[in-house]
Amino acid sequence: MHAKSAEFTPELQDLAALAKVLSHPARIAIIQLLSEQKTCVSGSIADSLPLSRATVCQHLQELKNAGLIRGEISGQNVNYCLDPDNIQRLKTILSTFITQLNEPLNCECS
């Protein structure tokens, strides 16, 4: 995060950080895959995306750092799954943001 971002409220920083995680289609695709339980295995995730394994691995690590997914070693494979608590937190934060936008919206400068 750029230093200047720290000068905004924690709420804004949280939402911005989550939005940044969602700002690449591969990461959204991984979340959706896992929510549909089509697969949990790292290799299968990589196979379903138009990216190299190394790149998919990087995206997986980013999702892990954000707490949205967890990985577990199972033999030579690694099974990934959503972290229910943090996914719930994501949903709550996004919902709150959307709800706030239900304000008037009737600005006279249009």
Next chain:
Amino acid sequence: MHAKSAEFTPELQDLAALAKVLSHPARIAIIQLLSEQKTCVSGSIADSLPLSRATVCQHLQELKNAGLIRGEISGQNVNYCLDPDNIQRLKTILSTFITQLNEPLNCECS
């Protein structure tokens, strides 16, 4: 957008693009300010953020490019307001994403 992103579905690209717009606290702050109608004037927006005018202007242009806000000249001032249609679109896309995450979430790899 990186070239590889084009190989994902349009839905994923749309959501990722919107998330990218929201991935900086200044841009979220601007949207929230406008939704509360605390002000529409460019200068007041800049005054309420811990960033220089030049930088705020850049964020305003990004929001404009994304279609989320509109600007209108009024004397020496420029009044900004949310674009209701595209804000509604943003809300719909985010809501759909959240709803999809209401899937099972009971992955056995945890």
Next chain:
DNA sequence: TTTGTATGTCGCAAACATACGAATAAACTA
């Protein structure tokens, strides 16, 4: 016309993001 105020653009620097081949590690299999 000159001065001041408001806004936006340009150009640069620093930091960050994306992508992948190659190297590495860890765990099965023969």
Next chain:
DNA sequence: TAGTTTATTCGTATGTTTGCGACATACAAA
């Protein structure tokens, strides 16, 4: 043990984002 498979990290190339000072533009008022 040697070889194979799977997953990750390393190093590197390339492009993008963020931030701001300095400049440009546009209007208003003196």
